[in-house]
Amino acid sequence: MANKSIDSKHNISYKYFKKVASKKKFRKEQNKTMLIGPHIIKTFLDAKKEIECLIKDEHSQSQEIDEITKVNTKIDIFTLKHRLFLELSDLKSSNGLIALVKIPSEPNAEIQKGLNLFIDGIQDPGNLGSILRTAEAAGVNSIYLSKKTAELWSPKTLRGSQGAQVNLECHENHDLLMLCDQIKLPIYSLSLCGESLYKEDIPEDLFLVLGNEGRGIDKKIISKSTKSISIPMHGSVESLNVAAAAGIFIYEHFRKFQLNLEG
Numbered sequence: 001m002a003n004k005s006i007d008s009k010h011n012i013s014y015k016y017f018k019k020v021a022s023k024k025k026f027r028k029e030q031n032k033t034m035l036i037g038p039h040i041i042k043t044f045l046d047a048k049k050e051i052e053c054l055i056k057d058e059h060s061q062s063q064e065i066d067e068i069t070k071v072n073t074k075i076d077i078f079t080l081k082h083r084l085f086l087e088l089s090d091l092k093s094s095n096g097l098i099a100l101v102k103i104p105s106e107p108n109a110e111i112q113k114g115l116n117l118f119i120d121g122i123q124d125p126g127n128l129g130s131i132l133r134t135a136e137a138a139g140v141n142s143i144y145l146s147k148k149t150a151e152l153w154s155p156k157t158l159r160g161s162q163g164a165q166v167n168l169e170c171h172e173n174h175d176l177l178m179l180c181d182q183i184k185l186p187i188y189s190l191s192l193c194g195e196s197l198y199k200e201d202i203p204e205d206l207f208l209v210l211g212n213e214g215r216g217i218d219k220k221i222i223s224k225s226t227k228s229i230s231i232p233m234h235g236s237v238e239s240l241n242v243a244a245a246a247g248i249f250i251y252e253h254f255r256k257f258q259l260n261l262e263g
């Protein structure tokens with residue numbers, strides 16, 4: 001292990017870190033991403049994934065950070081000036097630690113029973129991250145992301161998910177319309193115009209389709225759906241945030257099919 005200090009944005013290593021943190025194309029080319037914050041890093045380590053190096057804020061001090069650095073004694077640690085760390089993390093306040101990691105390889109795609117998700121063009125990394133976090137908590141089996149969906153392993157998506165995707169079966173850049181013709185499970189599209197979630201006897205094994213924040217789900221996918229399902233709303237609210245709506249459906253499924261078994 002080597003401890004290296006960086007005090008200039010012109011440093012070669014810092015330039016590399018910055019490109020990984022900010023450039024989607026470069027992340028894809030290098031197959032690398034950044035885990036920003038000790039909690040996400042710990043999630044990655046608990047999943048038995050390796051870290052290539054650690055990047056510390058010069059002012060970082062916490063028991064959680066100390067535990068991570070003590071365990072990973074064979075990797076390089078770069079200590080950054082506080083202003084450089086904030087610029088790299090793209091946060092207003094420092095959480096003290098960043099890890100450079102290799103993006104995990106995708107598992108083999110196998111259609112499973114239980115609840116599975118199709119994500120059709122969700123653009124906001126925070127929304128995608130929130131859905132992934134809920135999906136892990138509720139035991140969702142698999143997640144398929146369309147080609148127009150936000151990047152699964154971007155630092156912003158990871159921040160929203162707190163690293164949940166490392167424990168999920170996720171598949172990026174899929175043609176969801178084609179998959180609709182291949183799967184044999186029911187397909188439920190979550191939309192504003194469907195039947196109420198609480199009036200439908202939802203099946204245990206299904207795919208739930210979640211659509212873009214503005215335009216919703218592709219009409220061709222809706223046409224191939226078994227049913228359209230909506231979340232009932234009161235008052236003048238016209239729609240729910242897609243991550244909130246997804247969470248309501250996912251946990252209704254969890255309540256119905258898993259909660260009693262686990263209790």
